Amino acid sequence: MSSLWEFLVEYQTHLIFAASVVLSVSAAVHIALTKRDVRAAIAWVGVVLFSPFLGPILYFIVGINRIRHTRIRSHRDRLLKEVADHTAVTVSDLARHAAPQCLSLKKASDTVTRFPLCGGNEIIPLNGGDQAYPAMLAAIDAATDSVVLQTYIFDNDIVGHRFADSLIAAFQRGVRVRILIDSIGVRYSHPTIVNRLRQQGVMVELFETNAVTWRMPYANMRCHRKILVVDGEYGFAGGMNIREEFLTEITRDETARDIHFQVRGPIVAQLLVIFCHDWLFSTGEQLKLSEWVAAEAAFMPADMAARCVPSGPDREIESTHKVLLAACAVAQQRIRIQSPYFLPDQVLIGALTTAARRGVQVDIVIPGRNNLRLVQYAMMAQIDQMIETGCRVWKGSGNFDHSKLMTVDDSWSLIGSSNWDSRSLRLNFEIDIEVYDRRLAGWINGAIDNEIAHGERLTVEALRKQGLLAILRNKLIWLATPYL
CATH class of the missing domain: 3.30.870.10 (Endonuclease Chain A)
Incomplete structure (x- = not known):
């Protein structure tokens, strides 16, 4: 027993290093085998390899999708x-x-x-x-x-x-x-x-x-x-x-x-x-x-x-995300969106900006006052990508608005619990309803038009006037958008 203890004491540094390597490599292998998004995979591999022990533990807690597909x-x-x-x-x-x-x-x-x-x-x-x-x-x-x-x-x-x-x-x-x-x-x-x-x-x-x-x-x-x-x-x-x-x-x-x-x-x-x-x-x-x-x-x-x-991190993963992409692809006249937390990934940004370049009028309404200040900062960090390509972005007036609405060509609507962010579209269990009806779309358009009439249109120039420190703050917070 004493010899084992002496061995552990003498080689404790080597053993700790070996354990960290085993944990990090095991986590990296699991990431490579299970992650579907290459950007997420690269980010997690960096975390587990360059943060011994802490990185694998963090990945074990928040990075693994443990939803059991077969049980139900x-x-x-x-x-x-x-x-x-x-x-x-x-x-x-x-x-x-x-x-x-x-x-x-x-x-x-x-x-x-x-x-x-x-x-x-x-x-x-x-x-x-x-x-x-x-x-x-x-x-x-x-x-x-x-x-x-x-x-x-x-x-x-x-x-x-x-x-x-x-x-x-x-x-x-x-x-x-x-x-x-x-x-x-x-x-x-x-x-x-x-x-x-x-x-x-x-x-x-x-x-x-x-x-x-x-x-x-x-x-x-x-x-x-x-x-x-x-x-x-x-x-x-x-x-x-x-x-x-x-x-x-x-x-x-x-x-x-x-x-x-x-x-x-x-x-x-x-x-x-x-x-x-x-x-x-x-x-x-x-x-x-x-x-x-x-x-x-x-x-x-x-x-x-x-x-x-x-939708949810099980068999319906990214279902709403796919419907949003399809809706942007078929739009011919108008896309109207209202979301309290508007942090779309690059694929959705590409779908919206491509629609705008095709001549579709894209209106996006976000809250002027947000109940989550960090999310508001993160939204300001990437909203210029939509504005620069012709999308019109509006900040609502008055109190915080939690509405989640979308219409396409005045005849299709999506209502429900999903926000336009990674948490809703990849991590959360959500329920949305797609509705093919001109009357409901007209009512929702009226609600969005009211927000636009009383809101403020965002411009690239206004975003640049925030100041360097505010822009840097927004960008740093934006890096954590998958977990906000």
Whole structure:
């Protein structure tokens, strides 16, 4: 024993060096075998090789996609088949809904998401928490059979208490209730809302993205989806979390803005498929879709053509990214985008700038006031790439706007939870809905036009006037954009 100790003491430097080499080389090999983005691979290889021990540990925590593809693959495939049967109404004549060029976009989306494009939907915009929260609470209060709720942030504040009380009341009158909250987002308030719900018997679970435990299952990956489905018939989706900052009666002049959406029709069954899949992933409980969806799909007179586009670091990785590229490629007249966190990668920047060079009018609206200052700095570091090629970039006025909207040629819209950044498009689990309908696109265009009318157009000259130190600060923060 003493000789072993003496050996370890004498050669400790050599052993530490050998261990660091083994760890770094092993991590580098794993990176080369698993990473699909060459820039990310090069960056990670540099980190693990030039930061002994720290680099491999950092890669182990945040750099590995540990999503298990096989554990729930058969269940997801079965749910998709059920929803395909349930929403058998497909759109064969898109001319009723959208511009002719959208047929190419539909074909591209067919290869990206396995959900069918279905007609018979109604999608109603809800402007801010003042409209969205009362509509959502009224639906929960009227529930007679089931309520499923999935959200990123569920704050323990006044608005959170209203939702919790409605959910508890629904549960107490015999309604089946399932609540799924992201394990990072739930900690935006302390203490969390979870105990308030669980103490009353409501089944609430966390989507396991927590990196604090030794298991570190899905560090740096968050479930950013927002889904509410009541009685398998009434749905709500979009980008709005459950928190009081969106309600005027509480925050008054400082109220944050957002646009959420109420949906009815066959699209609701698709939202349920996504929830059931995430519920199984997080809890191990299999929910039978037929027991949660309405017995018969309610086909709405509005007859909007729509489908869900789920994305995440699993089999749907980069799904939304691919749909965005396809939308930019088919655009002939206008692309309108509003995003609170606009940090597209070079591929998306190329798609937007190429569209602008083709003569497509590209308008991009970003917040004038951002709730994440570092993101605002990073956006300013790369926005000139769009402006220089003819894209028009506008800074909104007033309070922070969290809306996530896009339209193409006044007839196709993308709504949902995704931001135009690497976190949403590669790391997070997101849910978006593509809608082929001129009426909804017209409403969204009106909202974006209002922002433009009251906003400020950014120019390259204005960006240069920020000063050298501000430009350098922005560029340094921009380097960390994949993890902001």
